[in-house]
Amino acid sequence: MTMARIVGIDLGTTNSLVAYMDRGAPRVIAGRNERNMVPSVVAMTDNGFIVGDPAKEHLTRNPERTVYSVKRFMGKSLADVQSEIAYFPYTLTEQGGVIRFKLGEKTYSPPQISAMILKELKLRAETHLGESITKAVITVPAYFNDSQRQATKDAGMIAGLEVLRIINEPTAASLAYGLQEKTQGTIAVYDLGGGTFDISILKLKNGIFEVLATNGDTHLGGDDFDRLIADLLITEVHERHGLDLHAYPDHMQAVRLAAERAKIRLSDVPETTVMLDLPDGKGRFTRELTRDQLESLTTGLIERTLAPCRKALKDAELTAEHIDEVVLVGGSTRMPLVRQRVQELFGKTPHCELNPDEVVALGAAVQADILSGGTTDMLLLDVTPLSLGIETMGGVMSSVIRRNTTIPAGAKEMFTTYVDGQTGVDIHILQGERELAKDNRSLARFRLKVPPLPAGVPRIEVTFLIDANGILNVLAKDMRTGQSQSIEVKPSYGLSDSEVEQMIEDSFKFAGDDVSARKLIEARLDAGALITATEKTLLEGGHLIASDDSAATRTALAVLSAAKDGTDPRAIRASMAELEQAAKPLTVALLNDSLTKGLQGKKVSEVT
Amino acid sequence: MDHQHTHNSSPRDLQMARSMCWHCQSEMSGEYFCDRCVKVQPVSKELDYFTCLGIPRRLTIDQHQLETKFYELSRAFHPDFYQNKSVSEQTISLANSAMLNTAYRTLRDPIQRAEYLLDLEAGAVKDIRTSPPADLFEEILELQDTLDEYRAADRASSTAATLCVKLQAERATLERRQQVMEAALQELFAQWDALQDRGEATSQTRSERDRILKHMRDILSNRTYVKNIVNDLVATIS
Numbered sequence: 123m124t125m126a127r128i129v130g131i132d133l134g135t136t137n138s139l140v141a142y143m144d145r146g147a148p149r150v151i152a153g154r155n156e157r158n159m160v161p162s163v164v165a166m167t168d169n170g171f172i173v174g175d176p177a178k179e180h181l182t183r184n185p186e187r188t189v190y191s192v193k194r195f196m197g198k199s200l201a202d203v204q205s206e207i208a209y210f211p212y213t214l215t216e217q218g219g220v221i222r223f224k225l226g227e228k229t230y231s232p233p234q235i236s237a238m239i240l241k242e243l244k245l246r247a248e249t250h251l252g253e254s255i256t257k258a259v260i261t262v263p264a265y266f267n268d269s270q271r272q273a274t275k276d277a278g279m280i281a282g283l284e285v286l287r288i289i290n291e292p293t294a295a296s297l298a299y300g301l302q303e304k305t306q307g308t309i310a311v312y313d314l315g316g317g318t319f320d321i322s323i324l325k326l327k328n329g330i331f332e333v334l335a336t337n338g339d340t341h342l343g344g345d346d347f348d349r350l351i352a353d354l355l356i357t358e359v360h361e362r363h364g365l366d367l368h369a370y371p372d373h374m375q376a377v378r379l380a381a382e383r384a385k386i387r388l389s390d391v392p393e394t395t396v397m398l399d400l401p402d403g404k405g406r407f408t409r410e411l412t413r414d415q416l417e418s419l420t421t422g423l424i425e426r427t428l429a430p431c432r433k434a435l436k437d438a439e440l441t442a443e444h445i446d447e448v449v450l451v452g453g454s455t456r457m458p459l460v461r462q463r464v465q466e467l468f469g470k471t472p473h474c475e476l477n478p479d480e481v482v483a484l485g486a487a488v489q490a491d492i493l494s495g496g497t498t499d500m501l502l503l504d505v506t507p508l509s510l511g512i513e514t515m516g517g518v519m520s521s522v523i524r525r526n527t528t529i530p531a532g533a534k535e536m537f538t539t540y541v542d543g544q545t546g547v548d549i550h551i552l553q554g555e556r557e558l559a560k561d562n563r564s565l566a567r568f569r570l571k572v573p574p575l576p577a578g579v580p581r582i583e584v585t586f587l588i589d590a591n592g593i594l595n596v597l598a599k600d601m602r603t604g605q606s607q608s609i610e611v612k613p614s615y616g617l618s619d620s621e622v623e624q625m626i627e628d629s630f631k632f633a634g635d636d637v638s639a640r641k642l643i644e645a646r647l648d649a650g651a652l653i654t655a656t657e658k659t660l661l662e663g664g665h666l667i668a669s670d671d672s673a674a675t676r677t678a679l680a681v682l683s684a685a686k687d688g689t690d691p692r693a694i695r696a697s698m699a700e701l702e703q704a705a706k707p708l709t710v711a712l713l714n715d716s717l718t719k720g721l722q723g724k725k726v727s728e729v730t
Numbered sequence: 731m732d733h734q735h736t737h738n739s740s741p742r743d744l745q746m747a748r749s750m751c752w753h754c755q756s757e758m759s760g761e762y763f764c765d766r767c768v769k770v771q772p773v774s775k776e777l778d779y780f781t782c783l784g785i786p787r788r789l790t791i792d793q794h795q796l797e798t799k800f801y802e803l804s805r806a807f808h809p810d811f812y813q814n815k816s817v818s819e820q821t822i823s824l825a826n827s828a829m830l831n832t833a834y835r836t837l838r839d840p841i842q843r844a845e846y847l848l849d850l851e852a853g854a855v856k857d858i859r860t861s862p863p864a865d866l867f868e869e870i871l872e873l874q875d876t877l878d879e880y881r882a883a884d885r886a887s888s889t890a891a892t893l894c895v896k897l898q899a900e901r902a903t904l905e906r907r908q909q910v911m912e913a914a915l916q917e918l919f920a921q922w923d924a925l926q927d928r929g930e931a932t933s934q935t936r937s938e939r940d941r942i943l944k945h946m947r948d949i950l951s952n953r954t955y956v957k958n959i960v961n962d963l964v965a966t967i968s
Contacts, residue, residue, distance in 0.1 A: 286813060330801045493813045501808055527835065530809065532828035587828060590809045 128257040128286055128494050129247050130294075130486025133236060133274065135193040135317030135343060136453070138162050139483035140243040142251065143496060148298060148487035150480050151250045158480060160246070162316075163190045164238045166225040169643050173242040176647040181379065185211035185371040187225050191345055192239075194317050195221045195232040196277075197269030199615050209349060211371040219615045231617060233277040234625055240281035241629075258283045259490040261482050263318040264290035265338030265507045267553050268565050268594050269615040275593070276617055280625045286493050288591040291315070292322035293504050294485030295451040296331055298476060300500065307446035308334075310434075312464050312472065313482075314427060315452035317343040321431045323438040323445070329499040335437035335526045336507050337430035344382070344454040347420050351381035351411070354419065355396065359407050363400060370401045388413045389456045417459045424463050431467055437526050448472040453479050503528050506588050513550040513559040522586050525555065532587045536601075543574040547582065551594070564614040570598055571607060645691035645698075649682055652698055656705050659712060666711040671704075678704035749774075752818070762806060762826070770807070772822045778850055779833035788926060789844055789919035791837065800834040844915065845950060847922075852943050863952040866907065870959065873900050877966055897967050904960050911953045918946050 130148070132139045137159035141150045150158045155175060165172050165180035165188040172180070180188040189212055195203060200216040207214060213224040222229035240260075247255045260283075262274050271288050278285035292311035299309075306326050313320040320338035324331055355377050356367050367373050380396050387394040388411065398407040435441060448464060450472045455461065464472050476484065491497045505526045511519040512535065522533045537547050547570040554562030572580045581601040588594055598607045612618070617625070656679060664672055678701040685697040750757060751764035751771065758764060762771055773782060780787040784799045805811070807830055812823040836842045862870050876896055883890040922942050925935060 287810075328801065330804065489810075492810050495811075495814055498811070501805055501810060503804060503808075528831040530824050530828040531831055532825070533832075587824070589824060590827075 126257055127251065127253065127255065128259060128490035129243075129255055130483055130488070130490045131240065131243055131258050131260045132291070132294075132480075132483035132486055133193065133239065133260055133262075133277070134162055134482075135191050135315055135345065136162055137316070137479065138239050138243060139480060140247050141480075141483040141487035142247065143487050143491040148484040148491075150483055151247055153246050160239065160242055161190075162192065162239050163188060164192070164235050165189075167643060171238055172643050172647070173238050176644055179647065179651075181375045182372045185375045186213070188212070188375075189223055189225070189235050191317055192223075192232050192235045194341070194345070195223075196236065197267065197271070197273040197615055198232075202615075208368075211374060218618070218621075219613075220617055231621075231625070233273050233280055233617060233622075234629075236274070236277035237280035237625075237629060240277055240283060244281060244283060256282065256284055257286050257490075259287045259289055259486045259493065260285055261289050261291045261294050261486050263313075263315070263338060263340055264292050264320040264322055264336040264504075265318065265340050266290075266592075267340075267508055267563050268510075268592070269563070269613060270340070271591060271593050272613065272616050275591070276622050276625075279622055280629050282626075282629070285591075287489060288593065289486060289489050289502070290320070290322065290333075290336070290504055290507075290592070291482045292320045292336070292451060293324065293331065293333055293502055294483075294489060295449060295476075295481045296322070296324050296326070296485065297488040297500065297502060298481045298485035299449055299473070300326055300331060308440065308444055309447040309449060310431070310445045310468060311449045311451055312427070312431070312455065313338075313451040314454040314460060315343050316454070317341070317345050319343060319427050319430065321427070321434045323434050323440065330501050330503060332503045332528070333505045333526075334440070335434040336505055337434040337437070338507070339426065339430060342423065342426055343452075344385070346423055347385055347454065347457075348378055348381045350419050350423070351385060351416065352377045355381060355398065355407075355409070358409065359398065359400065363404055363407065365400060365402075365404060367401070373398075373401050384411050385416060385457075386453075388416050389458060413458070420457075421459065424457075424460055427460075428463065428467055442468050445470065450474045451478050451481055504590070504592070505529060506531060506592055508553045508563075509555055510565075510586060510588065510594065511552050511554075511562070513552060517559045518557065519552050519554070519559045519562050523588060527588075529588050529592055530590055532585060535584050535586070537570060537580075537582045537584060539572055539575070539577050539580050542576050544577065545572055545574050546570060547572055549584065551586075551596070565594065566596075566613050568596065568609045568612065570609070573600075573602075641691040642689060642694075645694040646686055649686040649694050649698055652701060653679060653682060653686070656701060656708075659705070659708055663708055663712040667707045671707040674704045675701070675708055752822075762803075770812075770819055770822050770826065773826050773829050779837055779846060782830065782833050783837060785837070786926075787847065787850070788923045789840070789847060790923055791843070793838070796834070796837060800830070803830050840915075840919070841950070841953070844919065844946060848943060848947055848950070851939075852947070861951050862955050863907070866956075869900075869903075873897075873959065873963070876900070877963065881966060894967055897963060901960060901963050901967075904956055904963070908953060908956050908960065911949050911956070915946065915949055915953070918942055918949070922946070 127142065130141045139150050139159055141148050152158050153160065153174070157175070160174040161178045163174065163177040163181065165177035165184060167180070177188060181190060198221055199219050200214060200221055203221070215222045215224055215229055217229070220231050222231055223235060244255050258278060260274055260278055262271055274288060275285045292313040295313065296309060296311050309324050309326060311322045311324065318338065318340045319342040320336065322336040323334045325334055359365055359367055367377060377398060380398055384394050384396050393410060393412045396409045396411050400407055445468050448468045448470050450461065450464065455474065455478050461472060488497065488500070489502065492500060506523060506529050507525060509521045509525040510523040511521040514520045522535060523531050537549070539547065548567065549570060550559065550567050551565045552559055552562040553565050556562050570582050570584070572582060583599045583601050585597040586594060587597065596609050598609055599605065600607065656675065660672070660675060678697070682694070682697040682701050685694045688694070751767060751769060753769040754764060754767040756764065756766045758771060762773065763769065764771060783796060783803070785791055785796055804827070807823055807826040809820065809823050809827060812820045836846050876893060880890060880893040880897060883893060925938060925942065928935070
């Protein structure tokens, strides 16, 4: 029996990807723009929501209505993110323990925003594969707690996807590597992404990928590096120009993006220039930034990843010498200092053969293939990253399932009453490693129904079951009657079932309008970008081409401008193609010109 | 022969007890899958972990054999392979996997394995209260005082430094003690296994059996106590 196709999705803090199994090899699906990654950015425009690259342009243009790094808010309450709210340009509120983004008149939960990114990926896969996609495997950081996993699952449902499995990012990466290398032995996967850090230690043997221990920090990633650079720039702009950029949300975004670009650049070159246009026509801020400066700025953050590595080794009852291979995952592992510190810790040169931006999505596709029955020789045995417990007398957490227990994992606890005739027992479920209940994450509360009997007589057996997704299920049974009782678990920081249903309904209601509206918006945006770029090129290189060619380009520009103001996306696309054709002599001439200039003063040996 | 012993010598009896396939109602003869309709069967609640993982009920075990069987059964039960199956089969797969993981975790660790065996053989392992070794009672009381003093002292002070040295010495003593207890446990494990291998059921072996179990229980309880103290100590001074 073959199943409908299942795709693998990496829903990242900064970028998201979708992959599928193509004749035995996982493959990332590129978009119209040939790019594999969809920036995890959602912008609300006057004509509806847009996602990905076009939305990214709105970060500086329309910062209050453009959501980025939504993953940092999944499964969180407002209080959880208090310390960093100031960094985000959008307005956050809270409803029933769940954060809402206030965009225009309405508010949206993190799963709703994530669902828009997922829909974009779904559409991308459907366009590429020419079939409807309804099932997916979605990856999450290994150190995500129950609420964060549940929120991710909710996002999938809202996007019209049945989430067959939530899989941990580092383990997904190990599947992609395992398929490639047929590795055996003990491996460490160091995964530093845009917003989260994970370390997983696995044992690979005969196709079984057994996770021995995992650790991490769900609030540590590339975003934090960017923030340190941005803070430095903001301070310097203030010192030099007396301008407080905090008052200019659009410029704050420009600073953040410039910081990110500089950081990425410094992985390849020892020095780069940061340029910022200042507000109120105050000119431009320029600064050289060296890799050394970046490293001394961020070394503290990199050090913060090492403690979880040591904890994971300890939990796996291993030392660094036992690790046979180290695998690097996540864009932030491109930083030379990260590689150096990881190499020092494990005493091994880390692997980075597979693109660290894509390896997680590739692994998700492998897992999707396993679930659809395509691959049967590989099996992933993952663990729960955090201890699960219940609050007992005196506000102490009593552990029910320890961290790093292989999932699925189950445990039974017996409950009784303290007072005669008591008809209910309140149970508070927690996740975390701290002694006191209040220091751990509250997952949910529920009330066990008990028949009125003398104290201590009722015996209710509660089964806590963590499934293969790392998500908790609770069952209760009255041992005297043998009757099972269904439990209404109220999540502390999650959407209720009815809220999710409502959001799915809303998303369907607007789906039809959304698609056509979005096509128009995207076409207009692309057209706008092409017009700007062509005008700029014409200005720079107009003198290099024949006057006929120049005139033809100007005509095509005018035609496209007119089409852009219309409402037919196809007409816009057609005019774009014409402009591209007309401007060809210009681009060719400019390319030749820049090549000649670039090569001036270089020896032949440096060129060939 | 007592009932307990019958149970030990032929653990398969339980599994093979007449039961029916939940799906086709035919009499079950397969281990975890129905011979007739090939559906996965729920692992019986009465099945002990040793039997489930196909290893003899001994305290010294072949880790490699245990792991191989665990991987084999993981492949048989894991929910990944039940995605196309009915809800009933998915439910069984989930429950069996959870049970298998618990069984493996318990048997893999020598201390947990011994505690589990005690529970099987003598029952009510939850009644093991952690208790201090009688001869260390005074020393442990003193240690608790030192720990309290250290917690109250200013970390930078010379008092704290002196106390820390004292605590480090205590830690070394306790860790040595823990090792001694673990060695004694190993010895008892070997005695238990030898007794099982002989397989006799005389009154003499029965009293020997009870002696080993009791001794094991005492040491396990002392060991847990000492281990908790050491953990507390390490957490305080680090």
